[in-house]
Amino acid sequence: MTERKPRKDAARNRAALLAAADDLFARCESPDDITMSDVAAAAGVGKGTLFRAFGDRTALIRALYAARLEPLERAVSEGPPPLGPGTPPLERVPALLDAVLCFKFDHRHLALALEGAGAGSPYQAEHYGRWHALLRSALADLPGLADGDFTAHALLAAVRADLVEYLAGARGTGRDELREHLREFVRQVLTAR
Numbered sequence: 001m002t003e004r005k006p007r008k009d010a011a012r013n014r015a016a017l018l019a020a021a022d023d024l025f026a027r028c029e030s031p032d033d034i035t036m037s038d039v040a041a042a043a044g045v046g047k048g049t050l051f052r053a054f055g056d057r058t059a060l061i062r063a064l065y066a067a068r069l070e071p072l073e074r075a076v077s078e079g080p081p082p083l084g085p086g087t088p089p090l091e092r093v094p095a096l097l098d099a100v101l102c103f104k105f106d107h108r109h110l111a112l113a114l115e116g117a118g119a120g121s122p123y124q125a126e127h128y129g130r131w132h133a134l135l136r137s138a139l140a141d142l143p144g145l146a147d148g149d150f151t152a153h154a155l156l157a158a159v160r161a162d163l164v165e166y167l168a169g170a171r172g173t174g175r176d177e178l179r180e181h182l183r184e185f186v187r188q189v190l191t192a193r
Contacts, residue, residue, distance in 0.1 A: 014053045016043040021064050022110070031113035036060070058117040065114045065127070068107055072099055076134065089138040093155070094186045096135060101159045101182050105168060105175050111161035122160075123153075131156060142190065151189065158185055 020042035024034045036057055040050040054060040072083075081087040082095035104111040115122045122128060132152050139148035157163070159182070167173040173181075 010053070013043070013045050013049050016045065017050055017053055017060070018064050018067055019043070021060055022068070025064070025107070025110040025113060028109050031109040031116070034109075034113070061110070061113045061117050065107075065110055068110065069103065069127070072103055073130075075099075089141045090190060093135060093138050093190060094183060096131075096138070097155055097159055097182060097186055098179055100131065100156075101164065101178060102175070104159055104161050104164045105178060108161060108165050108168065112165055115161045128156070145190075155186065155189065158182055 017039060021034070021039045024038055024042055025031060028034055036050055037047060039060065040047045043050070050060070054063060075083045076096065076099075078084065082091045083099060087095070114125070114127070135152035135155060136148045139145055139151055142148075145151060164178070167178060168175070
C-alpha cells in the first residue's frame with residue numbers, strides 16, 4: 001500500500017509552522033517561553049492546524065530538531081572525513097563532538113527545549129542514543145581504551161545543551177573558545193590510555 005502524499009496546504013502549513021517555531025526558539029529568552037499558541041500565531045495558522053500537524057509541543061520540537069540536524073546526520077552517515085564513515089577514530093571522535101557542540105551552540109534554545117521535552121531521562125532519547133552508539137563504535141577501534149560505553153557518555157556530557165547554554169549564556173564564553181576547550185578535553189581523554 002502506497003503512502004498518501006499530504007495535501008499541498010498541509011505541507012505548506014507544516015513548513016510555515018517549522019519556520020515559525022525555528023524563528024521563535026532562535027529569538028527567545030528561554031525555550032519554556034514558547035507556547036503552541038505563539039507558534040500558530042507566528043505561522044499565521046490556527047492552533048488546531050498546529051496540533052493536527054504535530055500532535056503536541058514535544059512532537060513539534062522533535063520535528064524541528066530533526067529537520068535542523070538532518071544535514072549533520074547526513075554528513076556523519078555518508079559524508080567525507082572527518083565526520084564521515086571510515087575516518088580513523090582519533091580524527092572522527094573530536095570532529096563529531098565539535099559538530100555537535102557547534103549545532104547546540106547555534107541552536108541552543110531548541111536543543112534545550114528538546115532535552116527538557118517529554119518525560120523520562122534525556123539519556124533515553126532517540127537522538128542521544130544515536131550519538132552515543134556512534135561514539136561508542138568509533139571508540140571501540142581505539143586500542144587500550146577500557147570502557148568505550150562510559151567514555152562515550154562522558155564525552156557527550158561535555159556537549160549537553162544545558163552546559164552549552166550555561167557557558168555561552170551565563171558565562172559569556174564564545175563559540176570558538178568553547179570549541180577550543182572541547183578540543184583539548186577530547187584530546188586528553190583520547191590520549192590518556
